[in-house]
Amino acid sequence: MKKIYLDAGHGGKDSGAVGNGLLEKNLVLKLQQYMISFLNTNYTGFTLQTTRTTDTFLSLSERASKANAWGADVFMSIHVNAGGGTGYEDYIYNGSVSSATVNYRNRVHEQVIPVLAAYNHTNRGKKAANFAVLRLTNMPAVLTEIAFIDTTKDANLLKNEAFLQAMANAYARGIAVYLNLPVRQSTVYTIQAGDTLYKIARMYSVTVQQIQAANPGIDPSALQIGQQIRIPS
Ligand SMILES: [Zn+2]
Incomplete structure (x- = not known):
C-alpha cells in the first residue's frame, strides 16, 4: 500500500490568499476533495491521509511532522497563488532533493500541461523554493499553486468547478503515475x-x-x- 499525504494549505484563522470574493483555504479543500474522489474512483493500492478536511489551522511544521510520522510515500501541498500574476506553477525544495522528488514533480507537471492548454492558463513552469513543508518533509514533496486569486482572469477559472476538477484530477493522475498505482478495474x-x-x-x-x-x-x-x-x- 502506497501512502499519499495531501496537505490543503492554510485553514481556520489563516485564510491564505484572498481576492475576488474567494478564500484560498476553501478552494484548496475543494481541490483536495476532487483529488480524493478521483484517486478512489480510478486507482487501488494506496491509503491516504490529509492535514485537514475541515476549516482548521495547523502550523507548517505540524503538517510536515504528521506526514513524516505516518511515513508517507508522497506529499502534495495544495495552494492558490496571489501577488498579481497569472498562471500555474509547482515547487520542489530548492536545496538538495532526491531524484524521486524530481521524478514525482515531473509526473505531476506533465499531467497538468494539457489542462492548462485546454483552459488557456499560463504555465509558469517548474520552480524550487525554500518552503517549510518542502524542506521539513522526508518524502518526495511538491507544492502546487493553481492560479492567482487576485487576478480577475485567474479568479474566473477558480470559480469554474470544471477547471478545479480538471486540475485536481491532473494532480491525482501525476501522483498515481509516479507511484505506479494499479488502475481500478x-x-x-x-x-x-x-x-x-x-x-x-x-x-x-x-x-x-x-x-x-x-x-x-x-x-x-x-x-x-x-x-x-x-x-x-
Ligand atoms: Zn497558500
Missing part, C-alpha cells in the same frame, strides 16, 4: 429501460454507494437509457 454497463441503481447493484453484487462513488455526479433519479456507467469490481 471496472465493468461498463449500459443503462436499459426500467433500470435503477438499486437493481444494477443487486445484479453485480455491489452497493449503490459503490456505484455512485465510481460515477461521480451520477443522478440516480435521472438515469438515461443508453447512458454508460462504471460498475466497480
Whole structure:
C-alpha cells in the first residue's frame, strides 16, 4: 500500500490568499476533495491521509511532522497563488532533493500541461523554493499553486468547478503515475429501460454507494437509457 499525504494549505484563522470574493483555504479543500474522489474512483493500492478536511489551522511544521510520522510515500501541498500574476506553477525544495522528488514533480507537471492548454492558463513552469513543508518533509514533496486569486482572469477559472476538477484530477493522475498505482478495474454497463441503481447493484453484487462513488455526479433519479456507467469490481 502506497501512502499519499495531501496537505490543503492554510485553514481556520489563516485564510491564505484572498481576492475576488474567494478564500484560498476553501478552494484548496475543494481541490483536495476532487483529488480524493478521483484517486478512489480510478486507482487501488494506496491509503491516504490529509492535514485537514475541515476549516482548521495547523502550523507548517505540524503538517510536515504528521506526514513524516505516518511515513508517507508522497506529499502534495495544495495552494492558490496571489501577488498579481497569472498562471500555474509547482515547487520542489530548492536545496538538495532526491531524484524521486524530481521524478514525482515531473509526473505531476506533465499531467497538468494539457489542462492548462485546454483552459488557456499560463504555465509558469517548474520552480524550487525554500518552503517549510518542502524542506521539513522526508518524502518526495511538491507544492502546487493553481492560479492567482487576485487576478480577475485567474479568479474566473477558480470559480469554474470544471477547471478545479480538471486540475485536481491532473494532480491525482501525476501522483498515481509516479507511484505506479494499479488502475481500478471496472465493468461498463449500459443503462436499459426500467433500470435503477438499486437493481444494477443487486445484479453485480455491489452497493449503490459503490456505484455512485465510481460515477461521480451520477443522478440516480435521472438515469438515461443508453447512458454508460462504471460498475466497480
Ligand atoms: Zn497558500
